[in-house]
Amino acid sequence: MRRKVIAGNWKMNKLPNEAIEFIDSLAKLVKDTKNEVIICAPYTDLFYVLLQAQGTNIKVGAQNMHFEDSGAYTGEVSGEMLKAIGVEYVIIGHSERRQYFNETDETVNKKIKAAFKHGLKPIVCVGETLEQREQGLANDIIRTQTKLALDGLSKDEVKNTIIAYEPIWAIGTGKTATSEDANNSIKEIRNEIEKNYGKDVAAEVIIQYGGSVKSKNAKELFETSDIDGGLVGGASLDPEEFSKIVNYDK
Ligand code: PGA
Numbered sequence: 001m002r003r004k005v006i007a008g009n010w011k012m013n014k015l016p017n018e019a020i021e022f023i024d025s026l027a028k029l030v031k032d033t034k035n036e037v038i039i040c041a042p043y044t045d046l047f048y049v050l051l052q053a054q055g056t057n058i059k060v061g062a063q064n065m066h067f068e069d070s071g072a073y074t075g076e077v078s079g080e081m082l083k084a085i086g087v088e089y090v091i092i093g094h095s096e097r098r099q100y101f102n103e104t105d106e107t108v109n110k111k112i113k114a115a116f117k118h119g120l121k122p123i124v125c126v127g128e129t130l131e132q133r134e135q136g137l138a139n140d141i142i143r144t145q146t147k148l149a150l151d152g153l154s155k156d157e158v159k160n161t162i163i164a165y166e167p168i169w170a171i172g173t174g175k176t177a178t179s180e181d182a183n184n185s186i187k188e189i190r191n192e193i194e195k196n197y198g199k200d201v202a203a204e205v206i207i208q209y210g211g212s213v214k215s216k217n218a219k220e221l222f223e224t225s226d227i228d229g230g231l232v233g234g235a236s237l238d239p240e241e242f243s244k245i246v247n248y249d250k
Contacts, residue, residue: 008236029243061089130169170211215244
């Protein structure tokens with residue numbers, strides 16, 4: 001049985017004092033869950049979030065990293081730096097990074113390899129645009145993104161990769177994919193992994209759904225056969241709302 005993993009992606013939100021208050025509230029609300037809870041915070045909040053999350057079941061992730069360990073890359077943060085302060089997860093290839101910051105399948109692949117090199121667990125985002133979906137290309141796109149992202153990884157690394165299927169048209173729009181559509185897309189991703197890494201690996205990989213996940217739709221989405229939790233943007237900014245998503249099974 002795969003576990004459910006619910007990760008909040010704060011994006012460019014929350015000052016340190018707000019982040020500390022959030023973790024304090026969330027910790028009380030999710031202390032009894034058996035689901036995995038991750039908060040992916042902006043770099044400037046990470047240290048505070050890590051301190052506040054000590055002794056709780058909240059794990060901490062970053063939202064991006066560079067693929068080099070160090071060097072002349074002004075403004076960048078490496079996997080080695082994240083690991084050094086105690087970060088455990090890192091989102092890689094979010095559609096906003098692909099769209100606004102020239103992230104490509106190639107840089108995504110390099111970053112995933114660098115994350116594993118430093119003992120970080122990647123949460124890798126894939127997903128199609130509305131145009132691609134309307135043209136009937138959605139499955140091709142997500143299969144290709146998955147294949148290129150994982151290219152060259154060992155079976156063990158693939159097993160330890162979390163994939164987030166996030167249809168771009170559903171992000172921040174209030175439009176959620178139907179649970180059936182999301183589940184089918186996630187099955188496509190799982191099939192692609194099976195094709196390249198075998199049945200055992202495909203059966204173990206955690207694949208989340210992301211795109212306007214709220215407490216109202218979490219249960220329906222997460223109770224399908226292949227959706228193993230969610231990557232949650234807007235609804236992760238409020239501890240009450242986010243805790244209801246984490247506790248969808250209570
Ligand atoms: P959303 O964002 O939940 O606000 O749609 C999801 C994401 O971008 O990860």
